[in-house]
Amino acid sequence: MKQNYDLMMQEELKTLVGRPKLLLHVCCGPCSSNVIKELSEYFDITIFYSNSNIYPESEYVRRRDELLTFIPQFNEKENQSITVVEDDYDLRSYTQKLAPLKDTGEKGERCHLCYEMRMKKAFAYAKENDFDYWTTVLSVSPHKISRWINEIGESLMCDHPKFLHSDFKKRNGYLKSVQTADAYHMYRQSYCGCVYSYQESLERQKDNQE
Template identity: 30%
Template sequence: MSLSLLLPDQAEKLLLHSCCAPCSGGIMERLFEAGIEYTVFFYNPNIHPEPEYLLRKEENIRFANKLGVPFVDGDYNSDYWFQRTKGLEHEPERGARCSLCFDIRLEETALYAHEHGFPLMSSSLGISRWKNFEQVIACGQKAAARYEGLRYWDFNWRKKGGTNRMIEVSKRENFYQQEYCGCAHSLRDANAHRNSQGRPSIKMRKYYGKE
């Protein structure tokens, strides 16, 4: 069942930051069904290693093309991410490193929105149960506040069936299902947890695309 959506403040278009296809797929479909004009912005320099980044990006491109939705590649800049997060390598999930990671990605989203005439931005980051929704909102609002006339849409994508829709679309589209958040530190911690339970480490997928 589709959900009726209206952009706040009579905004005419939205820039949607996407972290990955499994999280953003349901959101993208709901926006599309509502007839909302939007563009997907993929900027996730946290994702490591690069083949993993490319896999996640290509899944997102595939679905955007299916819907006929514009897709912007924010480019991969892992060195910048590692530089800014230096010293936070052992912070827990949902801690200071995650806040800074959200800042990095949403600051770039806000800059693109400002430079290309988007009055509104949002992100798929908050739909995952592994993320702190309020933490994502705070980072998004802070990033948008840098530019006059830009607002972060704090719509809770989990509500009104949003989480179930996310899962349904992901299964239907056979999206690549990642097994860790994305960064090298989350991969380290995920493997440590798996190994403590006698489970093997995450096996990295190969990328066979054109990049």
């Protein structure tokens, strides 16, 4: 039976006592914008920016800086104290690991491995730093497979920190993220991140121009 991961999250939120500490893996400012807004009602959030998949480095820096600009603005407007932790950037290593799967395309095995590598890093950081919960914003995108994301989280499941199931695209989550990003005048990228998705994006642009 198909799991309703959004419902699972809503049920978990009902059980919370106080404001648990949540480590939130974030891929960029726009995708995270509405997720942060909704989860900040329940958790003390620390953002984990771990995205060595992003090509080229200038794009990685642009997305990071956009996030770092957004968070202080959000904190001031919403009376929050969210902080950002940046993981080491290691594009070469990530690209080498993804290379054998480069031709599997978006929503293929390449993407599954990419989710898994970043989520394992988020889990390790959450565990080492005594967070109560951890999760990722990746499921907000209609181009991401929420079942894979949640299965990876479940494979790392333990009592502490707990994985927060989610499907952030539900309940118009993706549309709300677009609207929030526009309200904060954020840069929105045209491809997912890795060099292969970048090349595929260029091919799509070329096809659309013909």
